[in-house]
Amino acid sequence: MIIVMNKDVTEEQIGAVVQKIQDLGHEVNISRGTNRTVIGAIGDESKLDPESFDSMPGVEYSMHIVKQYKIVSRESHKQDSIIDVRGIPVGGKQVQVIGGPCSVETPEQMDLAAQQVAAAGCRLMRGGAFKPRTSPYTFQGKGVDGLAIFRQAAEKYNLPIVTELMDVRMLDTFLEHDVDVIQIGTRNMQNFDLLKEVGRIKKPVILKRGLSATISEWLMAAEYIAAGGNHNIIFC
Structure with a gap:
């Protein structure tokens, strides 16, 4: 069961x-997002009554969720997600195109690419520093x-820049360079240590679907990020 505050x-x-x-014998996971806090009760949900929590101060609503992924499920938030990237909405009615080269190679190449991306009307730029x-x-x-x-x-x-994080040891470097959107690539969709670490920050994360991954596995990967408190997840 989850309780949305x-x-x-x-x-x-x-x-x-x-x-x-805890008094009812369950463990707790607290996920502190930018706009809301979600408390998950871990254990036998049948022993918990949502109505007993709904009347508590600070509770918006509570519910049983039978899916393994709870925070990223549609039941936990009815509204479509819109992720704010430096004032640019990703999601909603406007399609955002993220343009740029596969890899960063030279300053001259990136200067020309940025010029062309902006001229084409794209509002975000991508490029791989680690490939x-x-x-x-x-x-x-x-690299760096x-x-x-x-x-x-x-x-x-x-x-705003979008680039792929491959190694958890480089996360602090990404933050030092103020990467606006961190991309988790196909090969790392189930790198759970990496997902946990990007879950503890508030940067938007693009989570690409893994090779041969089912939709359920993809959503469970996102749950690792959300459970850490980062609800700014963009599926790709």
């Missing part, structure tokens, strides 16, 4: 709900230098 909930009200769940390759002998990307080149080129046209 209202926007102005206090820590005391959260604590009261947590205590009640997963089938062969270990092919170009693997410019590529992030700096990308950021400098995109800033000239006020374009």
